[in-house]
Amino acid sequence: MTATADPVKLMKQEVGKAAANLVKSGSIVGLGTGSTTAFTIQFLGDRIKSGELKDIVGIPTSFQSEVLAKQYGVPLTTLDAIDHIDIAIDGADEVDPSKNLIKGGGAAHTREKVVDYLANQFIVVVDSGKLVSRLGETFAVPVEIIPMAITPAMQAITKLGGKPEIRMGVKKAGPVITDQGNMVVDVRFDNISDPDNLEKTLNNIPGVLENGIFVNCVDKVLIGEVKDNKPLVREM
C-alpha cells in the first residue's frame, strides 16, 4: 500500500481484510455485496488458499458476490442447505450513531436483508465517509418494487413525504433491474426521525418488496480510516 493510492480504496481494503480475519474455520458466512465486501471475499479466498481457513461456506447476497466467491475460491451454499449463518459481513451506504443503516447502493438490499438478519453475528464494513448523524443525510432510501406496481407504489411513497426517483442503468438503457427482476426507486426524505417506523411503513405499501433501511440488527461496525497516509480500522 503506497501513500499515493486512493485513500477511500485503501480504507475499504483495510476494513475488508479486518472483517475477513474475524471468520473462523468451520463457519457459514454471509457474503455481502459492494466494493468493500469485494475485498473481504478476496481476503477470505487468500486465507483459504494459504490453508489458514478451513471448511467455510459462503451464502452470497447477490450475483456479484456469487461471481467474486467463485473467482477467489470461496465455496458456496444456499439457504435451503443450512440451518444457521455464523457471521455475515456486509457494507453500507450510511451508518448512524445507533448502528442503523441505509443499504442498497448496489440494489442488493433485499437479499442482503435476508442473509444479514439470519446471521448470529452481523459485521458491517465501511469507510469513514459513510458515518452520518442521522439516516438520509447524504443517501436516498432504496426501495425495491415489483414492476407492475411501480406507479401506485411511487404515488404512495410521495404521500408519505418522500421524493422517489426510478434508478436508471449505467451503460444500459432504461431502469436498473435487480437480481430478482424488479425495479429500484431511490427515495429522498427531508428528515428520517424514526427509521424503524419508516422501514415498516415503506414495506407495507403493496408492491414494495423490501427497502434499504436496516434497524437494530448490527453487532459491530468496522470503520476504515486513513491517518498520516496510513489506513487503520476502528470499531463501533
Ligand SMILES: O=C[C@H](O)[C@H](O)[C@H](O)COP(=O)(O)O
Ligand atoms: O446493494 C448494495 C449494498 O447494500 C452495499 O453493501 C452498499 O451499497 C455499500 O457498497 P460499497 O461497499 O460499494 O460502498
